[in-house]
Amino acid sequence: MEKTNFIDYIRVFCKSGHGGAGSKHFMRTKYNAQAGPDGGDGGRGGHIILKGNAQLWTLLHLRYYKNVIAENGEGGSGNNCTGRFGKDTYIEVPLGTVARDEETGEEEAEILEDGQEIIWLKGGRGGLGNSNFATPTNQVPEHAQPGEPGVEGWKVLELKVLADVGLVGFPNAGKSTLLSSISAAKPKIADYAFTTLIPQLGMVDYRGGKSFCVADLPGIIEGAAEGKGLGHRFLRHIERNPVLLFLIPADSADHGEEFRILERELEEYNPEMLDKQFVIGISKSDMLDDELKAGIEKELPEGIPHVFFSSITGQGLPALKDLLWDALNTPPTE
Template sequence: MEKSNFIDYIKIFCKSGHGGSGSRHFMRNKLTAFGGPDGGDGGRGAHIILRGNSQLWTLLHLRYYKNVIAEDGEHGSKNTSTGRNGKDIIIEVPLGTVARDEETGEIEAEILVDGEEVIWLPGGRGGLGNSNFATPTNQAPEHAQPGESGVEGYKSLELKVLADVGLVGFPNAGKSTLLSVITAAKPKIADYAFTTLTPQLGMVEYRDGKSFCIADLPGIIEGAAEGKGLGHRFLRHIERNAILLFLVPADSNNHREEFDVLVNELQEYNPEMLQKDFVIAISKSDMLDDELKAEIVKELPAEIPHIFISSVMNKGLTALKDLLWQTLNKKI
C-alpha cells in the first residue's frame, strides 16, 4: 500500500520539565563568617507548548516523535541566584489540531488560529530558596523547597481538517472531479472506490476576489460510523466544516435513500453534525433531461437547497458557487 504524506493522528509520550530545587545556603566569605541565608530559588521546568502554523496541513513532521522530554529547571544557588528555567519545547501543528490525553480521551487543547500558542504540559515550578524563609524569630532557616514535578503521560494529536465546505458522498460520487474543476487542487481521480484516501483541500475563487475553502473527503460507506471503510478516520474531518455539500450522482438507484444513508452515518457518529447547513448537488446531471430532473426533485427533501451540476460539462458550477457563498454568509 502506498504510504501517504497525510498523517492526521499521532500518539506520543510527553514529559514536561521538573522545577529546580531551591538552595539552602548561608553567606560565607572572608568578611562574613556567619552571614544570613542567601539560597536562591530553583528555575521553572520547561513547558511543552503547541503553536498553530497555517503553513502545515498534516502531522507528518511529528511522525517520528515518539518521546518529547522537556528540560528540567536548574537548582538555585548562593547569593540568591535563581536557577535557569528549562528551555520550552514548541511543537508546531496545523490549524484544526486537537490534543488529547490518550488514557482519558479528554481534550486538553485545540489549535484553530495561526500563531496561537497553548501551554499543553506545564513545567513544574521551581522551589524557593532558604532566603525566602527568614523571619525575625528564625534568622537562619535550614529549609528550602524542592522543585515541583513536571507532567507526563501518553498524549495524542488529532487533526480535523478546517474547511468552509466539506464534500460528502459515497465513493465515486464525483467529489474529486468537482474539486479539480472548481479549484486548483489536483486530487487523484479514477473509476473505483476510495480513490481519495486522504482529505484534499482547494480554494474556490469567487467573485470580486473572494474565496472559500472546500475539502474533498474520503467517501462514506454504510456503516462508516461503526468504523467500516475509512470510518472514523474520515468522519472526524467533517466536524469542522461549516457547510456539508452532499454529492449524489444522477445515476443513483434511489437518490433520497442515498442521501438518508449519508445523513444517518453522520448522526450515528456525532448528532451535532445535523446542525450544520446542508446543500445537495446532483452530480453527472448532463445525462438527465428536464423530465428526469423533475422526478429527482420530488425525491429530495424540500427544506434542503439542491442543484444539478456536471463537472465534466462545466454545467451549474457557477450557480453552485453562488449557493455555497450565500449559505456561508447568510448569518453575517
C-alpha cells in the same frame, strides 16, 4: 505517496521539565561568617508548548518524533541567585489540531490560528531557597524546597481539516472530479471506489475576488459511524466544515434514500452535525433531461437547497458556487 504523506493522528510521549531545587546556602563574608541565609530559588522546568503554523497541513513531521521532553530547571545557588529556567519545547502543528490525553480522552488544547501558542504541559515550579523561610525566630533555616516534578504521559494529536465546505458522498459520487473542476487542486481520479484516501483541499475562486475552501473527503459507506470503511478517521474531518455539500450521482437508484443514509451516518457519529448548513448537488447531470430532473426533485427532502451540475461539461457549476457562497454567508436556522 498519498498514504504516507498525510498523517492526521499522532501518539507521543510528553514530559515537561522538572523544577530546579531551592538552595540551602548561608552567606559568609570577610567580617561575618554567619551573615544569614541567601539560598536562591530553583528555576522553573520547561513547558511543552503547541504552536499553530499555517504552512503545515499534516502531522507528518511528528511521525518519528515520539518522545517530547522539555529541559529541567536549574537549582538555585547562593547570593539569592535563581536557577535558570528550563528551555521550553515547541511543537508546531497545522491549524485544526486537537490535543488529547490518551488515557482519559479529554481534550486539552485546540489550535485554530497561525502563531497561536498554548502551554500544553506546564513545567514543574522551582523550589524556594532557604532565604524565603527566615523569620525572627528562625534566622538560620536549614530547609529549602525541592523542585516540583514535571507532567508526563502519553498524549494524542489529532488533525481535523479546516475548510469552508466539505464534500460528502458515497465512493465514486464525483467529489474529486468536482474539486478538480472548480479549483486548482489535482486529486487522484479513477473509476473505482475509495480513490480518495486522504482529504484534499482546493480554493474556489468566486465573484469579486472572493474565495472559499472546499475539502474533498474520503467517501462514506453505510456503517461508517461504527468505524466501517474509513469510519471515524474520515468523519472527524467533517466536524470543522460549516457547510456540507452532499453529492448524489444522477444515476443513483434512489436519491432520497442515499441522502438519508448519509445524513444518518453523520447523526450517529455526532448529532451536532445536523446543525450545519446542508446543500445537495446532483452530479453527472449532463445525462438528464428536464423530465428526469423533475422526477429526482420529488425524491429530495424539502427545505434543503439543491442544484444539478456536471463537472465534465461545466453545466450548473456557477449556480453551485452561488449556492455554496449563500450557504456560507447565511447563519443556520435554529
